[in-house]
Amino acid sequence: MPSPAEPAFPPDGFQRFWAGEAVSSFGTYVTLLALQTIVVLTLQGTAQDVGWLNSARWLPYLVLGLIVGALVDRRPRRPVMIATDLIRAVLLAAIPAAWAWGLLTLPLLLLIVVGYGTASLTNDAASMSFLPRLVPRQHLQRAHARLDGADAVAQTTGPVLAGVLIKLVGAPFAVLADALSYVFSAAMVLTLRTPEPTPAPGRSRSSLRQEILDGCRWVYSASGLATLAIATHVWFAANAIVGTVVAPLALTALKLSPLQFGVAIAVGGVGAVAGAACSTPLGRRLGTGWAVIAAFGISTIGVAVMAVAGLGTAGWASVVVLGVGQLCFGFGLTFSNSHEMSFRQTLTPDELQARTNTTMRAANRAVVVVVAPLGGLLAVQAGLRPALLVAVGIFVVAALILVASPFRTVDLTGPPHH
Secondary structure, X not given: XXXXXXXXXXXXXXXXXXXXXXXXXHHHHHHHHHHHHHHHHHOOOOHHHHXXXXXHHHHHHHHHHHHHHHHHOOOOHHHHHHHHHHHHHHHHHHHHHHHHOOOOOHHHHHHHHHHHHHHXXXXXXXXXXXXXXXXXXXHHHHHHHHHHHHHXXXXXXXXXXXXXXXXXXXXXXXXXXXXXXXXXXXXXXXXXXXXXXXXXXOOOHHHHHHHHHHHHHHHHHHOOOHHXXXXXXXXHHHXXXXXXXXXHHHHHHOOOOHHHHHHXXXXXXXXXXXXXXXXXXXXXXXXXXXXHXXXXXXXXXXXXXXXXXXXXXXXXXXXXHHHHHHHHHHHHHHHHHHHHHHHHHHHOOHXXXXXXXXXXXXXXXXXXXXXXXXXXXXXXXXXXXXXXXXXXXXXXXXXXXXXXXXXXXXXXXXXXXX
Protein backbone atom coordinates (compact mmCIF):
# COMPACT_ATOMS: atom_id res chain seq x y z
CA MET A 1 0.00 0.00 0.00
CA PRO A 2 1.26 3.51 -0.71
CA SER A 3 2.26 5.55 2.31
CA PRO A 4 0.14 8.59 3.28
CA ALA A 5 2.81 10.83 1.75
CA GLU A 6 2.67 9.02 -1.59
CA PRO A 7 -0.38 9.65 -3.80
CA ALA A 8 -2.11 6.55 -5.10
CA PHE A 9 -1.60 5.44 -8.68
CA PRO A 10 -3.43 5.83 -10.96
CA PRO A 11 -4.90 9.15 -9.81
CA ASP A 12 -8.48 10.24 -10.50
CA GLY A 13 -9.02 11.09 -14.13
CA PHE A 14 -6.03 9.22 -15.51
CA GLN A 15 -8.16 6.28 -16.69
CA ARG A 16 -10.30 8.59 -18.85
CA PHE A 17 -7.20 10.31 -20.20
CA TRP A 18 -5.66 6.89 -20.86
CA ALA A 19 -8.81 5.64 -22.62
CA GLY A 20 -8.87 8.62 -24.97
CA GLU A 21 -5.20 8.23 -25.82
CA ALA A 22 -5.54 4.46 -26.28
CA VAL A 23 -8.48 4.63 -28.67
CA SER A 24 -6.95 7.44 -30.73
CA SER A 25 -3.68 5.48 -30.91
CA PHE A 26 -5.63 2.53 -32.26
CA GLY A 27 -7.05 4.70 -35.01
CA THR A 28 -3.69 6.25 -35.76
CA TYR A 29 -2.16 2.88 -36.70
CA VAL A 30 -5.05 2.28 -39.07
CA THR A 31 -4.38 5.65 -40.70
CA LEU A 32 -0.61 5.17 -40.96
CA LEU A 33 -0.96 1.96 -42.97
CA ALA A 34 -3.92 3.31 -44.95
CA LEU A 35 -2.07 6.48 -45.99
CA GLN A 36 0.96 4.52 -47.15
CA THR A 37 -1.31 2.16 -49.07
CA ILE A 38 -3.12 5.09 -50.68
CA VAL A 39 0.21 6.49 -51.89
CA VAL A 40 1.74 3.21 -53.09
CA LEU A 41 -1.32 1.40 -54.50
CA THR A 42 -4.23 3.84 -54.96
CA LEU A 43 -2.10 6.70 -56.35
CA GLN A 44 0.62 4.43 -57.82
CA GLY A 45 3.39 6.26 -55.94
CA THR A 46 7.04 5.39 -55.30
CA ALA A 47 9.27 5.28 -52.23
CA GLN A 48 10.04 8.94 -52.96
CA ASP A 49 6.31 9.72 -52.67
CA VAL A 50 6.12 7.87 -49.34
CA GLY A 51 9.02 10.06 -48.24
CA TRP A 52 7.04 13.16 -49.19
CA LEU A 53 4.06 11.79 -47.23
CA ASN A 54 6.16 11.33 -44.10
CA SER A 55 7.75 14.74 -44.61
CA ALA A 56 4.33 16.41 -44.92
CA ARG A 57 3.12 14.76 -41.72
CA TRP A 58 5.99 16.21 -39.69
CA LEU A 59 6.49 19.51 -41.55
CA PRO A 60 4.38 21.50 -39.02
CA TYR A 61 6.78 20.47 -36.24
CA LEU A 62 9.61 22.10 -38.19
CA VAL A 63 7.72 25.27 -39.12
CA LEU A 64 5.47 25.84 -36.10
CA GLY A 65 6.76 23.63 -33.28
CA LEU A 66 8.54 26.29 -31.22
CA ILE A 67 5.70 28.80 -31.57
CA VAL A 68 3.01 26.26 -30.66
CA GLY A 69 4.90 25.20 -27.54
CA ALA A 70 5.13 28.77 -26.27
CA LEU A 71 1.45 29.45 -27.04
CA VAL A 72 0.23 26.25 -25.35
CA ASP A 73 2.23 27.10 -22.20
CA ARG A 74 0.05 30.24 -21.92
CA ARG A 75 -3.30 28.46 -22.03
CA PRO A 76 -5.41 25.82 -20.25
CA ARG A 77 -4.57 22.58 -22.00
CA ARG A 78 -7.87 20.69 -21.93
CA PRO A 79 -9.71 22.98 -24.41
CA VAL A 80 -6.74 22.76 -26.78
CA MET A 81 -6.79 18.97 -26.62
CA ILE A 82 -10.54 18.80 -27.34
CA ALA A 83 -10.44 21.25 -30.26
CA THR A 84 -7.49 19.59 -31.98
CA ASP A 85 -9.01 16.11 -31.66
CA LEU A 86 -12.13 17.33 -33.46
CA ILE A 87 -10.10 19.11 -36.15
CA ARG A 88 -8.18 15.90 -36.85
CA ALA A 89 -11.45 13.99 -37.19
CA VAL A 90 -12.73 16.45 -39.80
CA LEU A 91 -9.49 16.44 -41.80
CA LEU A 92 -9.35 12.65 -41.98
CA ALA A 93 -12.97 12.48 -43.06
CA ALA A 94 -12.03 14.72 -46.01
CA ILE A 95 -9.85 11.95 -47.52
CA PRO A 96 -12.63 9.48 -48.42
CA ALA A 97 -14.83 12.41 -49.45
CA ALA A 98 -12.18 13.61 -51.91
CA TRP A 99 -11.67 10.06 -53.23
CA ALA A 100 -15.41 9.54 -53.71
CA TRP A 101 -15.59 12.73 -55.78
CA GLY A 102 -12.56 11.74 -57.86
CA LEU A 103 -10.50 14.62 -56.47
CA LEU A 104 -7.91 12.72 -54.43
CA THR A 105 -4.39 13.40 -55.73
CA LEU A 106 -0.99 13.23 -54.06
CA PRO A 107 -0.75 17.05 -53.66
CA LEU A 108 -4.22 17.21 -52.05
CA LEU A 109 -3.40 14.27 -49.79
CA LEU A 110 -0.17 15.97 -48.70
CA LEU A 111 -2.08 19.19 -47.96
CA ILE A 112 -4.57 17.31 -45.76
CA VAL A 113 -1.70 15.54 -44.00
CA VAL A 114 0.01 18.89 -43.29
CA GLY A 115 -3.21 20.11 -41.63
CA TYR A 116 -3.50 16.85 -39.71
CA GLY A 117 0.13 17.20 -38.59
CA THR A 118 -0.49 20.76 -37.39
CA ALA A 119 -3.42 19.66 -35.26
CA SER A 120 -1.39 16.70 -33.95
CA LEU A 121 1.52 18.97 -33.05
CA THR A 122 -0.77 21.21 -31.00
CA ASN A 123 -2.52 18.25 -29.37
CA ASP A 124 0.80 16.62 -28.47
CA ALA A 125 2.07 19.83 -26.88
CA ALA A 126 -1.09 20.13 -24.79
CA SER A 127 -1.57 16.47 -23.81
CA MET A 128 2.02 15.69 -22.86
CA SER A 129 2.29 18.88 -20.78
CA PHE A 130 -1.13 18.15 -19.22
CA LEU A 131 -0.02 14.73 -17.95
CA PRO A 132 2.29 16.10 -15.17
CA ARG A 133 -0.73 18.04 -13.89
CA LEU A 134 -2.76 14.84 -13.79
CA VAL A 135 -0.09 12.46 -12.43
CA PRO A 136 2.38 13.12 -9.55
CA ARG A 137 5.95 13.27 -10.83
CA GLN A 138 7.07 10.19 -8.92
CA HIS A 139 4.55 8.20 -10.98
CA LEU A 140 5.29 9.68 -14.41
CA GLN A 141 7.32 6.70 -15.65
CA ARG A 142 4.53 4.30 -14.67
CA ALA A 143 1.94 6.54 -16.34
CA HIS A 144 3.97 6.69 -19.54
CA ALA A 145 4.47 2.92 -19.39
CA ARG A 146 0.68 2.43 -19.25
CA LEU A 147 0.17 4.81 -22.15
CA ASP A 148 2.91 3.02 -24.08
CA GLY A 149 1.29 -0.32 -23.30
CA ALA A 150 -2.03 0.85 -24.72
CA ASP A 151 -0.25 2.26 -27.76
CA ALA A 152 1.56 -1.04 -28.21
CA VAL A 153 -1.70 -3.00 -28.13
CA ALA A 154 -3.04 -0.58 -30.72
CA GLN A 155 0.08 -1.14 -32.80
CA THR A 156 -0.56 -4.89 -32.63
CA THR A 157 -4.21 -4.82 -33.68
CA GLY A 158 -4.50 -1.56 -35.62
CA PRO A 159 -2.52 -2.61 -38.71
CA VAL A 160 -4.39 -5.91 -38.97
CA LEU A 161 -7.70 -4.06 -38.77
CA ALA A 162 -6.33 -1.61 -41.34
CA GLY A 163 -5.51 -4.48 -43.68
CA VAL A 164 -9.00 -5.90 -43.29
CA LEU A 165 -10.66 -2.50 -43.74
CA ILE A 166 -8.54 -1.73 -46.79
CA LYS A 167 -9.59 -5.05 -48.31
CA LEU A 168 -13.28 -4.49 -47.50
CA VAL A 169 -13.82 -0.77 -48.13
CA GLY A 170 -10.56 0.50 -49.65
CA ALA A 171 -7.72 2.51 -48.15
CA PRO A 172 -9.38 5.95 -48.44
CA PHE A 173 -12.39 4.87 -46.35
CA ALA A 174 -10.28 3.00 -43.77
CA VAL A 175 -9.15 6.30 -42.25
CA LEU A 176 -12.71 6.94 -41.03
CA ALA A 177 -11.94 4.58 -38.14
CA ASP A 178 -9.31 7.07 -36.96
CA ALA A 179 -11.68 10.01 -37.38
CA LEU A 180 -14.16 8.33 -35.03
CA SER A 181 -11.37 7.59 -32.53
CA TYR A 182 -10.58 11.30 -32.25
CA VAL A 183 -14.22 12.09 -31.52
CA PHE A 184 -14.08 9.56 -28.66
CA SER A 185 -10.82 11.05 -27.37
CA ALA A 186 -12.35 14.54 -27.32
CA ALA A 187 -15.29 13.19 -25.31
CA MET A 188 -12.97 11.60 -22.74
CA VAL A 189 -10.96 14.80 -22.25
CA LEU A 190 -14.20 16.79 -21.96
CA THR A 191 -15.15 14.74 -18.87
CA LEU A 192 -11.88 15.42 -17.04
CA ARG A 193 -12.10 17.77 -14.08
CA THR A 194 -8.43 18.23 -13.30
CA PRO A 195 -7.81 21.83 -12.16
CA GLU A 196 -5.35 23.84 -14.22
CA PRO A 197 -3.32 26.88 -13.15
CA THR A 198 -4.68 30.26 -14.19
CA PRO A 199 -2.99 31.21 -17.47
CA ALA A 200 -0.60 34.13 -17.34
CA PRO A 201 -1.90 37.40 -18.81
CA GLY A 202 -1.38 38.02 -22.54
CA ARG A 203 2.14 38.87 -23.54
CA SER A 204 3.67 40.86 -26.36
CA ARG A 205 5.09 39.43 -29.56
CA SER A 206 8.62 40.16 -28.34
CA SER A 207 7.84 38.27 -25.13
CA LEU A 208 6.70 35.30 -27.22
CA ARG A 209 10.07 35.28 -28.96
CA GLN A 210 11.75 35.39 -25.57
CA GLU A 211 9.69 32.46 -24.35
CA ILE A 212 10.70 30.44 -27.42
CA LEU A 213 14.36 31.21 -26.76
CA ASP A 214 13.92 30.28 -23.09
CA GLY A 215 12.55 26.88 -24.15
CA CYS A 216 15.49 26.26 -26.50
CA ARG A 217 18.03 27.29 -23.88
CA TRP A 218 16.36 25.03 -21.34
CA VAL A 219 16.56 21.98 -23.58
CA TYR A 220 20.08 22.47 -24.94
CA SER A 221 21.93 24.01 -21.99
CA ALA A 222 20.34 24.61 -18.59
CA SER A 223 18.36 21.42 -18.05
CA GLY A 224 20.78 18.55 -18.67
CA LEU A 225 18.60 17.26 -21.52
CA ALA A 226 21.03 18.17 -24.32
CA THR A 227 22.79 14.81 -24.74
CA LEU A 228 19.54 12.85 -24.88
CA ALA A 229 18.08 15.46 -27.23
CA ILE A 230 20.98 15.20 -29.69
CA ALA A 231 21.03 11.39 -29.61
CA THR A 232 17.28 11.38 -30.22
CA HIS A 233 17.67 13.69 -33.22
CA VAL A 234 20.17 11.23 -34.71
CA TRP A 235 17.81 8.34 -33.94
CA PHE A 236 15.02 10.11 -35.82
CA ALA A 237 17.25 10.47 -38.89
CA ALA A 238 17.54 6.69 -39.04
CA ASN A 239 13.86 6.23 -38.24
CA ALA A 240 12.91 8.56 -41.09
CA ILE A 241 14.66 6.24 -43.53
CA VAL A 242 12.97 3.18 -42.04
CA GLY A 243 9.55 4.81 -42.19
CA THR A 244 10.09 5.69 -45.84
CA VAL A 245 11.50 2.36 -47.03
CA VAL A 246 9.56 -0.37 -45.21
CA ALA A 247 6.21 0.11 -46.97
CA PRO A 248 7.65 0.01 -50.52
CA LEU A 249 9.87 -2.92 -49.51
CA ALA A 250 6.86 -4.90 -48.29
CA LEU A 251 4.28 -3.89 -50.90
CA THR A 252 6.44 -3.80 -54.04
CA ALA A 253 9.76 -5.64 -53.55
CA LEU A 254 8.33 -8.46 -51.41
CA LYS A 255 4.93 -8.27 -53.14
CA LEU A 256 3.02 -8.60 -49.87
CA SER A 257 -0.66 -7.75 -49.73
CA PRO A 258 -1.83 -4.91 -47.45
CA LEU A 259 -3.15 -7.59 -45.08
CA GLN A 260 0.22 -9.38 -44.97
CA PHE A 261 1.99 -6.06 -44.43
CA GLY A 262 -0.47 -5.26 -41.65
CA VAL A 263 0.28 -8.61 -39.99
CA ALA A 264 4.02 -7.88 -40.06
CA ILE A 265 3.49 -4.47 -38.48
CA ALA A 266 1.17 -6.05 -35.93
CA VAL A 267 3.99 -8.38 -34.86
CA GLY A 268 5.93 -5.21 -34.14
CA GLY A 269 3.05 -4.27 -31.89
CA VAL A 270 3.56 -7.49 -29.93
CA GLY A 271 7.14 -6.39 -29.34
CA ALA A 272 5.87 -2.98 -28.31
CA VAL A 273 3.52 -4.57 -25.76
CA ALA A 274 6.43 -6.55 -24.33
CA GLY A 275 8.64 -3.44 -24.25
CA ALA A 276 6.02 -1.45 -22.37
CA ALA A 277 5.43 -4.31 -19.91
CA CYS A 278 9.16 -4.64 -19.23
CA SER A 279 9.97 -0.94 -19.08
CA THR A 280 9.37 -0.47 -15.36
CA PRO A 281 10.88 -3.69 -13.87
CA LEU A 282 13.85 -3.88 -16.25
CA GLY A 283 14.32 -0.12 -16.04
CA ARG A 284 14.83 -0.44 -12.29
CA ARG A 285 17.53 -3.04 -12.88
CA LEU A 286 19.35 -1.13 -15.61
CA GLY A 287 18.69 2.45 -14.57
CA THR A 288 17.23 5.14 -16.81
CA GLY A 289 20.37 5.73 -18.90
CA TRP A 290 21.24 2.11 -19.68
CA ALA A 291 17.57 1.29 -20.31
CA VAL A 292 17.45 3.87 -23.11
CA ILE A 293 20.80 2.69 -24.50
CA ALA A 294 19.68 -0.95 -24.49
CA ALA A 295 16.47 0.03 -26.26
CA PHE A 296 18.41 1.83 -28.98
CA GLY A 297 20.51 -1.32 -29.49
CA ILE A 298 17.50 -3.61 -29.76
CA SER A 299 15.86 -1.29 -32.30
CA THR A 300 19.02 -1.37 -34.37
CA ILE A 301 18.96 -5.17 -34.47
CA GLY A 302 15.34 -5.04 -35.58
CA VAL A 303 16.10 -2.84 -38.59
CA ALA A 304 19.01 -5.10 -39.59
CA VAL A 305 16.62 -8.07 -39.60
CA MET A 306 14.09 -6.16 -41.74
CA ALA A 307 16.83 -5.48 -44.28
CA VAL A 308 17.21 -9.21 -45.01
CA ALA A 309 13.46 -9.92 -45.40
CA GLY A 310 12.84 -11.57 -48.74
CA LEU A 311 16.37 -12.92 -49.15
CA GLY A 312 15.71 -16.62 -49.66
CA THR A 313 12.10 -16.26 -48.53
CA ALA A 314 8.79 -15.38 -50.17
CA GLY A 315 5.16 -14.88 -49.21
CA TRP A 316 4.36 -15.58 -45.59
CA ALA A 317 7.96 -16.55 -44.86
CA SER A 318 8.93 -12.99 -45.75
CA VAL A 319 6.15 -11.76 -43.47
CA VAL A 320 7.75 -13.75 -40.62
CA VAL A 321 11.21 -12.24 -41.17
CA LEU A 322 9.83 -8.73 -41.56
CA GLY A 323 7.69 -9.32 -38.46
CA VAL A 324 10.70 -10.41 -36.35
CA GLY A 325 12.44 -7.18 -37.31
CA GLN A 326 9.32 -5.22 -36.41
CA LEU A 327 9.13 -7.16 -33.12
CA CYS A 328 12.60 -6.01 -32.06
CA PHE A 329 12.03 -2.48 -33.29
CA GLY A 330 8.71 -2.18 -31.46
CA PHE A 331 10.20 -3.57 -28.24
CA GLY A 332 13.03 -1.06 -28.25
CA LEU A 333 10.75 1.86 -29.01
CA THR A 334 8.31 1.39 -26.13
CA PHE A 335 10.97 0.15 -23.70
CA SER A 336 12.79 3.45 -24.18
CA ASN A 337 9.92 5.92 -24.44
CA SER A 338 8.62 5.95 -20.86
CA HIS A 339 12.14 6.47 -19.50
CA GLU A 340 12.90 9.27 -21.96
CA MET A 341 9.61 11.04 -21.26
CA SER A 342 9.76 10.72 -17.47
CA PHE A 343 13.39 11.94 -17.50
CA ARG A 344 12.37 14.96 -19.58
CA GLN A 345 9.27 15.81 -17.55
CA THR A 346 10.88 15.25 -14.16
CA LEU A 347 13.61 17.77 -14.94
CA THR A 348 11.24 20.35 -16.43
CA PRO A 349 9.09 22.84 -14.45
CA ASP A 350 5.39 23.08 -15.30
CA GLU A 351 5.68 26.46 -17.02
CA LEU A 352 8.21 25.01 -19.49
CA GLN A 353 6.59 21.63 -20.17
CA ALA A 354 4.93 22.45 -23.51
CA ARG A 355 7.97 24.35 -24.78
CA THR A 356 10.31 21.51 -23.80
CA ASN A 357 8.07 18.97 -25.49
CA THR A 358 7.67 20.92 -28.72
CA THR A 359 11.29 22.11 -28.86
CA MET A 360 12.55 18.52 -28.84
CA ARG A 361 9.77 17.27 -31.08
CA ALA A 362 10.23 20.16 -33.51
CA ALA A 363 13.89 19.25 -33.91
CA ASN A 364 13.10 15.54 -34.19
CA ARG A 365 10.42 16.09 -36.81
CA ALA A 366 12.59 18.62 -38.63
CA VAL A 367 15.05 15.77 -39.07
CA VAL A 368 12.23 13.63 -40.50
CA VAL A 369 11.12 16.41 -42.85
CA VAL A 370 14.64 16.67 -44.27
CA VAL A 371 15.72 13.02 -44.17
CA ALA A 372 12.51 11.25 -45.27
CA PRO A 373 12.64 12.54 -48.88
CA LEU A 374 16.41 11.92 -48.94
CA GLY A 375 15.78 8.40 -47.66
CA GLY A 376 13.28 7.88 -50.46
CA LEU A 377 15.79 9.17 -53.00
CA LEU A 378 18.47 6.89 -51.54
CA ALA A 379 16.09 3.92 -51.84
CA VAL A 380 15.31 4.77 -55.47
CA GLN A 381 18.96 5.29 -56.43
CA ALA A 382 20.77 2.66 -54.31
CA GLY A 383 17.99 0.20 -53.48
CA LEU A 384 15.64 -0.47 -50.58
CA ARG A 385 17.92 -2.82 -48.63
CA PRO A 386 21.04 -0.59 -48.84
CA ALA A 387 18.89 2.28 -47.56
CA LEU A 388 17.90 0.20 -44.52
CA LEU A 389 21.55 -0.66 -43.86
CA VAL A 390 22.39 3.06 -43.87
CA ALA A 391 19.66 3.46 -41.24
CA VAL A 392 21.29 0.71 -39.15
CA GLY A 393 24.57 2.65 -39.14
CA ILE A 394 22.84 5.84 -38.02
CA PHE A 395 21.06 4.00 -35.19
CA VAL A 396 24.45 2.76 -33.97
CA VAL A 397 25.74 6.34 -33.87
CA ALA A 398 22.75 7.42 -31.76
CA ALA A 399 23.43 4.68 -29.20
CA LEU A 400 27.15 5.49 -29.05
CA ILE A 401 26.41 9.14 -28.26
CA LEU A 402 24.65 8.02 -25.08
CA VAL A 403 27.23 5.35 -24.19
CA ALA A 404 30.04 7.95 -24.38
CA SER A 405 28.23 10.46 -22.15
CA PRO A 406 27.31 10.77 -18.44
CA PHE A 407 23.69 10.04 -19.42
CA ARG A 408 24.45 6.32 -19.10
CA THR A 409 24.64 6.75 -15.29
CA VAL A 410 21.27 8.55 -14.95
CA ASP A 411 18.74 6.66 -12.81
CA LEU A 412 15.33 8.11 -12.01
CA THR A 413 13.57 4.75 -11.64
CA GLY A 414 13.71 4.57 -7.87
CA PRO A 415 12.86 1.55 -5.71
CA PRO A 416 9.98 -0.76 -6.58
CA HIS A 417 6.48 0.35 -5.46
CA HIS A 418 4.50 -1.94 -3.17
